[in-house]
Amino acid sequence: MIQSPVSKSLYNFVELDVSEIGKYPEGIRNICDRKIHGLIIKNFFSQADISRVLNRLTRKGPFPGSPFGDVLIYGPALYICDADITQYCEEAIDFRKYCRQIFSGGADFETRLTEVLGAMSGGSPVELPVTPDGYAYTPTTIRVLETGQHMGWHFENQFLHCTPGYRHLETIVEPDDHLSYFAVLSAAEAGGELVLYDLEWSETEWPDKEHGGTRKNGLVNGKLIASVMEDYDKMYLSPEAGSLVVFDAGRILHRVSAVEGSRRRITVGGFLAFSKNREKLFYWS
Numbered sequence: 001m002i003q004s005p006v007s008k009s010l011y012n013f014v015e016l017d018v019s020e021i022g023k024y025p026e027g028i029r030n031i032c033d034r035k036i037h038g039l040i041i042k043n044f045f046s047q048a049d050i051s052r053v054l055n056r057l058t059r060k061g062p063f064p065g066s067p068f069g070d071v072l073i074y075g076p077a078l079y080i081c082d083a084d085i086t087q088y089c090e091e092a093i094d095f096r097k098y099c100r101q102i103f104s105g106g107a108d109f110e111t112r113l114t115e116v117l118g119a120m121s122g123g124s125p126v127e128l129p130v131t132p133d134g135y136a137y138t139p140t141t142i143r144v145l146e147t148g149q150h151m152g153w154h155f156e157n158q159f160l161h162c163t164p165g166y167r168h169l170e171t172i173v174e175p176d177d178h179l180s181y182f183a184v185l186s187a188a189e190a191g192g193e194l195v196l197y198d199l200e201w202s203e204t205e206w207p208d209k210e211h212g213g214t215r216k217n218g219l220v221n222g223k224l225i226a227s228v229m230e231d232y233d234k235m236y237l238s239p240e241a242g243s244l245v246v247f248d249a250g251r252i253l254h255r256v257s258a259v260e261g262s263r264r265r266i267t268v269g270g271f272l273a274f275s276k277n278r279e280k281l282f283y284w285s
């Protein structure tokens with residue numbers, strides 16, 4: 001069993017250095033089994049990796065026609081897709097090439113992520129899911145939050161169960177244990193915290209199985225989540241640059257608070273779930 005929790009307040013996160021992952025071969029399963037709520041793995045990226053990649057991520061502002069409003073996101077995102085995910089899959093091919101370029105000269109992101117997660121997946125191989133047409137899902141997206149920008153509240157389960165883009169993935173993953181991962185390339189000077197609420201997916205209702213994920217129209221005790229969520233206890237996490245966070249994002253309501261100060265917050269992240277019977281650990285974004 002994993003020890004040394006960062007905080008016993010509200011949720012139990014375990015912090016360790018990347019050199020220690022061999023001691024926690026069941027780390028990811030322990031999150032799925034609710035023995036812990038998350039892991040913070042320090043030094044996933046080295047300082048050299050971070051400097052090299054940040055020097056290449058020079059774009060300011062969203063891509064033209066971006067579905068993410070003012071926020072700059074690199075790579076396609078499954079949660080906003082319709083049932084036909086062909087375009088997402090094609091964009092994933094280009095994005096994976098781009099990702100290999102920006103990480104070149106150091107540890108390749110996909111290789112490093114699968115190695116680190118693979119050391120903690122209880123022996124299950126870590127793989128990208130593949131569509132029935134033979135396309136790989138995107139492994140990750142890169143999220144840039146400028147000063148004042150934030151990520152709104154959500155549960156990852158609302159995407160898995162209440163958006164059309166997840167129709168295929170929903171048939172191949174365990175339905176309850178949908179985790180998130182993100183690695184921090186640049187931390188905000190202040191703000192930009194991961195805020196976790198004492199409100200869980202099982203306490204909420206989602207009558208809209210088609211657009212609930214993106215319209216966020218889930219209910220708790222018959223009221224819209226947004227109208228009551230601030231009444232619940234919270235926990236704040238500010239992982240430092242280089243850290244990889246894996247947590248029970250499917251079941252725990254969370255958001256990212258507004259970035260303060262001049263440094264932008266940049267994370268590379270996506271989602272994790274075991275295939276049926278935990279034969280494989282899938283990652284995608």
Ligand SMILES: O=C(O)CCC(=O)C(=O)O
Nearest residue numbers: 143180181182249267269
């Ligand atoms: O900070 C990020 O990139 C994502 C935060 C989040 O909502 C998640 O990891 O599920």
Ligand SMILES: [Fe+2]
Nearest residue numbers: 154156180249
């Ligand atoms: Fe999330």
